[in-house]
Amino acid sequence: MSSADQRPRACPVCGRQAGRARDCAECGWTLQKVWRPGPVTAQLREDFGRRLSAAQRRFDAHAAALVSTDRDRLTSWIRGGRPDDVEWVAALREAAKAADGAADQAPACATVLTALRDLPSGSEAVIVEIGPEGIGVTRAALDRLGTPLLREQPVTPWALLVPLLSTTEEERLFQLAGGIATLDRDLLTGYLADATRLVTVPAEATGTLVVCQPAGWRILEEAARHLAAAAPHGTLIRVAGAPAEGNGVVGSLRKRMPLLRSYGLVVATIAPATGAISLGMRPLFQPGDAQGAESVLTLRRAPGDRDATTLAVAVEGETADSDGTTIDRGALNVLSLHEMPPLDEPVYRVRAVLEAPGRVRFTEPAGITPLGRSWPETAAAIPRRVDVLPGPVDLVCALELAGDKPQVDRRRDLIRDLLEHLDDEFTDPGQLRVGLLGCRDHVFAPGEERRPVVRRQPLGTPADALLALENFRGTDVRYMDAAPLEDLLHEAHRMLAGSSAQGRSARLLLVARRRPHPRILGPDLVQPCPFDCDWRRLAQGLAASGVPVVAVADVLSRRAATHGFWADVGQAGLHSLAETSARKVGADLGVTARPGQRIGIPLPA
Amino acid sequence: MTVTSGGPQGIRALGRIGLWGAPTCGKTTFLAALNIAVSQAAAQELMIFGVDDASTDFLVDNTAKLTSERKFPAGTIYSGNQYSWVLRMETQVPERRRFGRQTMTTVPLEMNLDLMDEPGRVFKDVQREPDPAAPGGGGQNLGFDDDDDDGDIDADSDAGTVVTEDSVMDQLASCDGLLLLFDPTREWTEGDAFNHFQGTLLRIAQRRMAGQTVPGGRLPQYVAVCATKFDHPDVYRRAKNGGYRRFAADDPAMFPQVADELAEKFFADLVRQSERGNADLVAMALRRYFEPDRVRFFITSAIGFYKSRRSARFQEADFMNTVRQADGTYQIRGAVHPINVVEPLVWLGQSLAAR
Numbered sequence: 001m002s003s004a005d006q007r008p009r010a011c012p013v014c015g016r017q018a019g020r021a022r023d024c025a026e027c028g029w030t031l032q033k034v035w036r037p038g039p040v041t042a043q044l045r046e047d048f049g050r051r052l053s054a055a056q057r058r059f060d061a062h063a064a065a066l067v068s069t070d071r072d073r074l075t076s077w078i079r080g081g082r083p084d085d086v087e088w089v090a091a092l093r094e095a096a097k098a099a100d101g102a103a104d105q106a107p108a109c110a111t112v113l114t115a116l117r118d119l120p121s122g123s124e125a126v127i128v129e130i131g132p133e134g135i136g137v138t139r140a141a142l143d144r145l146g147t148p149l150l151r152e153q154p155v156t157p158w159a160l161l162v163p164l165l166s167t168t169e170e171e172r173l174f175q176l177a178g179g180i181a182t183l184d185r186d187l188l189t190g191y192l193a194d195a196t197r198l199v200t201v202p203a204e205a206t207g208t209l210v211v212c213q214p215a216g217w218r219i220l221e222e223a224a225r226h227l228a229a230a231a232p233h234g235t236l237i238r239v240a241g242a243p244a245e246g247n248g249v250v251g252s253l254r255k256r257m258p259l260l261r262s263y264g265l266v267v268a269t270i271a272p273a274t275g276a277i278s279l280g281m282r283p284l285f286q287p288g289d290a291q292g293a294e295s296v297l298t299l300r301r302a303p304g305d306r307d308a309t310t311l312a313v314a315v316e317g318e319t320a321d322s323d324g325t326t327i328d329r330g331a332l333n334v335l336s337l338h339e340m341p342p343l344d345e346p347v348y349r350v351r352a353v354l355e356a357p358g359r360v361r362f363t364e365p366a367g368i369t370p371l372g373r374s375w376p377e378t379a380a381a382i383p384r385r386v387d388v389l390p391g392p393v394d395l396v397c398a399l400e401l402a403g404d405k406p407q408v409d410r411r412r413d414l415i416r417d418l419l420e421h422l423d424d425e426f427t428d429p430g431q432l433r434v435g436l437l438g439c440r441d442h443v444f445a446p447g448e449e450r451r452p453v454v455r456r457q458p459l460g461t462p463a464d465a466l467l468a469l470e471n472f473r474g475t476d477v478r479y480m481d482a483a484p485l486e487d488l489l490h491e492a493h494r495m496l497a498g499s500s501a502q503g504r505s506a507r508l509l510l511v512a513r514r515r516p517h518p519r520i521l522g523p524d525l526v527q528p529c530p531f532d533c534d535w536r537r538l539a540q541g542l543a544a545s546g547v548p549v550v551a552v553a554d555v556l557s558r559r560a561a562t563h564g565f566w567a568d569v570g571q572a573g574l575h576s577l578a579e580t581s582a583r584k585v586g587a588d589l590g591v592t593a594r595p596g597q598r599i600g601i602p603l604p605a
Numbered sequence: 606m607t608v609t610s611g612g613p614q615g616i617r618a619l620g621r622i623g624l625w626g627a628p629t630c631g632k633t634t635f636l637a638a639l640n641i642a643v644s645q646a647a648a649q650e651l652m653i654f655g656v657d658d659a660s661t662d663f664l665v666d667n668t669a670k671l672t673s674e675r676k677f678p679a680g681t682i683y684s685g686n687q688y689s690w691v692l693r694m695e696t697q698v699p700e701r702r703r704f705g706r707q708t709m710t711t712v713p714l715e716m717n718l719d720l721m722d723e724p725g726r727v728f729k730d731v732q733r734e735p736d737p738a739a740p741g742g743g744g745q746n747l748g749f750d751d752d753d754d755d756g757d758i759d760a761d762s763d764a765g766t767v768v769t770e771d772s773v774m775d776q777l778a779s780c781d782g783l784l785l786l787f788d789p790t791r792e793w794t795e796g797d798a799f800n801h802f803q804g805t806l807l808r809i810a811q812r813r814m815a816g817q818t819v820p821g822g823r824l825p826q827y828v829a830v831c832a833t834k835f836d837h838p839d840v841y842r843r844a845k846n847g848g849y850r851r852f853a854a855d856d857p858a859m860f861p862q863v864a865d866e867l868a869e870k871f872f873a874d875l876v877r878q879s880e881r882g883n884a885d886l887v888a889m890a891l892r893r894y895f896e897p898d899r900v901r902f903f904i905t906s907a908i909g910f911y912k913s914r915r916s917a918r919f920q921e922a923d924f925m926n927t928v929r930q931a932d933g934t935y936q937i938r939g940a941v942h943p944i945n946v947v948e949p950l951v952w953l954g955q956s957l958a959a960r
Contacts, residue, residue, distance in 0.1 A: 444928040444938045445675065449913065477931040520922035525838055527938075528923040530913070 013055040015181035029055055053080035054087075056181065061091035063178035066098060066216050077174045079181070095216060098178075102215030102238035111237055112209055113257050116142055119206055126205040128231070129250055130212045130224045131243060132173055134158050135199050138250045146260035146315065147358035148253055156198055162191040162219070178218035192223050196230040208232065211250075213239035257357050258288045265297055265350070266312035266332065268382060268599045270390035272505070275590075277385060279332065281316055282604055284352050284360065293354040296364075299602035300347040302388045303425035304583065304592025310371060310378050310601050311338040311350065313360045334375035336360060341367040346425050347605055378600065386597040389590045392430060393507060394459055394499040395422075398437035398488040400512035401455070401475050407554060408474030410577055411511040414552060416469055417582035418509070422591060423462040432591065433504070434465035435495045439488050441478035442517065442530055449530040453484045454491045482526045485516035485565070486533035493538055496547050506547040507589045511577065513554035515565045539569045548572030550588045552580055622718065622953055623777040626786030627801035631833045631907055633678045635786060635946060637667030638907035642943035643692070647855075651694045651947065656717065660688040671908065675937040692716040696955050716954045777805065778812030782827040782953040785891075789875040790837050792884045798876070799883040799890075806890055827899045827956045828891060829949035832872050835863070835906040836926055836944070840875070844904070847874055852919075859918040860910050862944055868902035899956070903949045909942030 010017055011024035011031065018024065018031045029052075057080030064074040069092060075082045083091060103111065112127065119125055119141060127138040134157040141149045158165050158172060164187055166172045171179075180188060201208055208231035212224035215238035228234040264281030271278065284295040301309060314334045335358055340350070343365060351364035362368040371378075397415045401408060419434060426432035436457035442449065457468035488510065496506035518526055519534035529535075542549055551570030553560065554577045560566045561574055573588025586592035593599070626632045643653045655661030667678040693715045700710040777783065785802075792798045813824055834840055841861065844850045849863045849871040856862075863871050869888070876884030891900050911926040912919055928938045 445936075446914070446939055450915070480929050480931055480933065521838060521925050523838075525925060527925065527928060530923075532922075 010185065011181075012052055013059050013181065015183060015185055017185060027055065027059055056080045057083055058087060058091070059181060060174075060179050061087055062094045062098075063174055063180075063218070065091035065095035066177035066214065067173045074170060074174045074179075077171050077179055098216030099214065099238070099240045102240040104240055105213075105243070108211065108213075108237055108239040109253060109257065112140075112211070112253065113148070113260070115207060115209055115235070116140055116148060117146075117260055123206040124202070124204070125207045125209060126201050126231070127250055128199065128201065128208060128210045128227050129155075130210065130220045130227070132176060132214075132217075132220075135161060135195065135223065135227070136250065137199060137201060139202065139205070140250075140253075142260070143358075148257055150250060150253060152250060153200075158219075161195050161198055161223070162188065164188065164191070165219075176217050176219045180218065188219070189222075192219065192226055195223050196227055199227065201227075201231050206233070208234040209237055210234055211237045211239060214242050215240050258290045259285050259354070259357055260287055262286055262316045263289075263335065263354070263360065264314055264316055265299075265352070265602065266314050266334065267299065267602050267604045269604060270386060270388070272390055275385045275387055275389075277382060277599065279379075279382075279601075280604070281314060281332075284313065285354050289354055291354060291356055295352045295354075297350050297352070298347065298605040299350060300605045301343065302386070302593040302599055302603060303346055303422070304388070304586060305598055306342045306344070307598055307600075308342055309340045310373075311340055311362060311368065312336075312375060312378065312601060313338070313352070337371040337373060337375060337378060338362055338368050339371040340365065344424075346427055350602075381598075381600055383597045383599065386594065386599060387587065387590045388593045388597070389505045389507075390603070392432070392502075392504045393591055394433045394435070394496055394504045395507045395509065395589065395591060396435045396437060396459075396492045396495050397465070397509045398439070398485075398492055398511070399472070400483045400485065400488075400514065401438040401472060402441045402477045402483060403474065403513055403554075405474050407513065411552075411554070412469060412472065414511055414577065414580070414582060414585065415509070416466065418585055419462045419466045419469065421582045421586060423466065425592060426462065429461070432462060433459040434462045435459040436465050436468055436472060437488050437491050437495070438472040439484045440475040442482075442484050442527070443478050444527055444530075454487050456491060456495075459495060479527065481514070481524075482517045483512055483514040484529065484533075485510065485512055485514070486519075486529050486535035486538060487531060488512075489516070489535055489538035489542065489569075490531070490533045493541055493545070493547075496542075496545070500546065505590070506545070507572075507591065508542060508547055508549045509552070509585060509589060510549060510569060511552040535565065536568065543571065548590065550585055551575070552577050552585065554578075621776075621780045622716070622782035622784060622950070623780035624784050624786070625777060625805060627788065627791060627798060629791060630786045630788035632786055633667065634671070634907045635831070635833065635905070637664075637671050637678045638941060638943040638946050639690075639950075640664050640668040641671065641941050642946035645943070646947050648694060650713075651692070651951075653690050653692045653718075656689040656691060660690055663688050664690065671937060671941050677935065677937070688718075690718040692718055692950060692954070694951065694954065696951075696958055698958050712958075714954055714958055716950065716957075718950070774805070774808045774812065778809045780826060781957055782829070784949055784953070785828055785830045787830060787832050787872070787884075787887070788834060789832055789840055789879075790834055792876060792879045793839070796879055796884075799886045802887050803890065806894060810894060823893075824895050825899075826895060827953050828895050828901070829953050830869075830872065830891065830900060830902045831905045831945070831949050832868070832875060832902065833905050833907065835861075835904045836908060836910050836924070838925055841910075841924065843875065843878065844871060847871065849874075849904075857918070858912055858942070860912070860942055860944060861919065863904035865901070865903065865948075868904050871904055872902045901949075901952055903945045903952075905943075905945035905949070907941075907943055907946060908937055909944050911939045912942070913939065 011027060011029050013029040014024060014027035016024055016026040022032045023030050057078055060078040060080070061083040064078055065088070067074055071083065071088045115125060124139050124141045127140050129136040129138070134155040136155040137153045139151040143149050158176065159167065164183055165175050175183065208228075210224050210228040210231065212220050215221070221238070224236055224238075228236040262283055263285040264283045267280050267282050268277050269280050270276070282297050282299070284297065285293055312334050313336045314332050316332070340362070348365060350362055353361045353363055355361050397418070399411045399415060422432055422434070438455040439453050440455075442453055443451070455472060457465060492508045496508065499506040515526070516535040517529040517533075519528055519532060521528050539549065549569050549571060550573035551566055552575045553566050556566060556574065556576040566574055572590070573585065575585065575588075583592060587594040624632055624636070640653055643651050653664070655664055670676050670678045693713065695711050696714045697709045697711050699707050701707050787798060810824060814822070835844070844861065844863055849867050850861045851864050852859045853862060873885065873888060876887065908926050910919055910924045913923070926938050927935045930936050
């Protein structure tokens with residue numbers, strides 16, 4: 001007598017122990033009937049064999065259909081041969097029914113992540129994944145940025161858990177799905193019950209999530225039930241369908257995990273009045289965004305700042321243990337730093353892709369690379385305040401037109417260089433308006449004193465101002481000791497009077513050689529302005545109106561730099577024409593970044 | 606300058622008036638402004654005209670220079686010419702009537718102004734030190750001086766200098782009145798007024814007092830001392846700050862002036878402020894060599910103060926009537942309003958007529 005003969009009688013269809021029941025409690029196969037008279041004919045044997053084969057085929061086809069919709073994949077393990085169409089459809093239907101109540105992958109991940117998110121700070125959960133490869137245990141937590149921290153233990157393979165399973169992968173899958181008719185059901189049950197011994201669940205775990213995937217697979221479901229029952233605070237999660245890779249949920253958890261907190265890009269904002277720098281965030285990704293999510297931000301750099309820019313991706317949260325850098329709201333936790341190469345365009349777009357929680361890649365503009373520097377280092381390099389203006393600007397360039405042609409040309413060249421520079425830097429229409437003023441000499445002769453001496457180009461685009469500058473030709477010196485700079489100040493004051501009300505900053509650049517006419521005849525015997533303009537009052541008025549003035553003198557003596565007109569007027573910057581440049585002047589005017597005041601991170605557009 | 610007057614029956618000559626002043630003190634400009642001053646004078650009967658073509662041309666040319674070209678006349682260049690103008694006016698003179706009664710009678714008065722075009726250099730001190738630089742006063746002279754040659758004789762012409770000095774000294778010594786021009790700005794920068802003054806004074810004394818036997822006798826000339834360039838900002842400010850400035854009630858333009866009674870004191874203040882020279886000795890010498898009541902001070906300006914056409918009156922904030930041009934020369938800025946240019950001559954004429 002073979003060992004098989006010694007085993008308890010089992011259902012020929014499902015392999016369950018038959019016992020004395022008339023019908024199989026599992027598959028309903030009739031195990032015993034009342035005796036009937038007459039011999040067992042061949043016909044009867046054939047009929048019985050056909051019914052048994054059909055029942056076995058139906059039982060095995062169900063398992064095969066759970067593994068694959070391909071009817072032929074596991075045909076060799078289906079007793080009774082290849083199911084016909086009707087049987088296969090029915091098997092597929094039954095397979096689907098077996099997974100009833102199971103979640104899809106994404107909701108299952110969400111359930112897992114919700115459980116993780118709800119974990120008390122510092123605690124861990126255990127995820128037990130029961131899948132086609134075996135049983136895996138992962139200790140899971142979230143770091144302070146909401147990024148999952150997963151410590152996976154090696155998967156315990158089914159061959160170790162249930163040695164009686166086939167060593168052939170396809171057959172083992174068939175068996176795991178329910179093709180167990182040929183297995184010793186008592187042994188199988190014993191192994192599964194013993195799985196909790198082989199699979200160690202840490203006792204300190206706050207909760208245990210038992211994930212069974214694919215749902216409906218018989219051995220997997222049974223093992224899951226055992227483990228869920230055995231684990232403290234165990235929760236069973238059934239996931240429909242086979243995992244794309246590995247055991248499924250944990251393998252794709254990082255990728256599938258939606259963000260729990262907002263990610264943003266750190267930007268610098270400049271206070272209009274003080275130039276103080278504060279850090280802010282422009283949102284990149286929102287809670288719920290998952291792998292592959294894209295975000296596009298329009299940003300700008302400070303005009304004139306053509307150096308590399310650091311892109312800092314940060315999480316906006318409420319954690320108290322931030323690195324000390326504060327932003328508008330809450331704490332700033334920087335995830336990653338990236339270096340963007342210098343850009344010509346003052347306004348640009350960045351495109352960010354969420355590769356995984358905690359991992360962001362920039363795909364636009366080209367050439368952005370990870371930066372191997374720390375955020376504190378980066379933050380320390382950001383100036384506390386800058387001179388460059390944050391908002392729209394009105395700039396008046398005023399120049400003395402009288403003098404030798406080469407000298408007048410040098411004044412015009414400086415303004416031309418500045419305007420060309422600004423034309424490149426301010427591409428947004430209306431962000432910068434430029435006006436021009438040029439003065440010829442007062443003529444102190446009867447009938448000529450009251451003739452206007454200031455030529456005017458209204459506020460417009462830098463390009464318009466550049467064109468107009470060509471018509472600001474030099475003139476002869478008619479009075480040696482002074483130029484009508486006071487009239488320039490007067491006209492500039494008028495041109496810029498409305499800027500503040502329009503929310504625009506105002507700036508004045510004055511390029512000249514001589515001093516202005518005084519309002520009254522003084523000890524220096526310079527003729528007073530025929531229009532009674534008072535340069536001191538006008539300069540004070542400009543300052544009171546928040547119009548800084550940068551002055552460039554053809555020649556600037558040491559005394560002139562500290563006393564008198566040039567020192568009084570050029571409060572925002574005082575230069576000698578021969579020693580200055582458009583960039584220096586632009587920096588003093590606050591329309592372009594000062595070299596020593598690189599912000600280094602983007603500005604909001 | 607010769608002064609003539611006449612009673613009801615006619616006009617008679619009274620004497621000559623000489624012009625005296627250091628180099629660049631503005632003698633030529635003063636004379637050029639005279640025609641304008643006469644034209645602007647309130648007295649309708651006041652007029653001036655040349656006695657010959659050269660004198661008329663001198664007057665016409667230099668007046669045009671001031672008014673049309675708005676430039677200062679070139680300094681006097683010795684040519685040996687003698688210019689002569691007639692200044693006609695009316696003045697009141699005492700007339701003895703019957704029974705010894707004396708009444709004031711208005712009489713026509715003509716003064717012949719005879720001017721040798723003596724340059725200022727002639728009035729240098731007795732040592733007659735060469736002055737190769739011969740600047741126009743130096744510093745901020747603001748073009749108030751006569752242009753170009755500054756009234757100097759060509760430094761290379763030694764013979765001309767000697768001849769000119771003698772003839773001019775003879776002329777001055779023979780004058781009945783003297784118009785002494787004193788440039789305070791030059792004194793502040795050069796400090797040589799007394800040097801110029803004393804040489805000429807001694808030469809006049811030598812010519813007029815030699816042979817006088819009366820002890821204590823003084824030179825007989827009337828002297829109108831004119832401190833020029835009142836319109837210069839530094840001079841004007843000192844008048845203003847010193848409390849000498851006045852505005853004539855009958856002057857609608859309200860040009861500043863220094864009243865005659867304050868002029869001598871202001872003159873003293875002006876020379877006292879010079880740290881370089883001994884100009885205070887000038888006033889002392891004048892008192893010593895001339896009869897005190899025959900010396901009178903005037904604060905004058907040939908071109909006057911600037912007044913814009915849109916302004917009805919003098920503006921304290923903007924009164925300088927010269928403008929430095931791009932080439933460094935000075936130009937007159939606006940209309941010429943001489944101050945106290947005619948008045949010294951009128952005083953001299955009246956004084957001589959009343960002798």
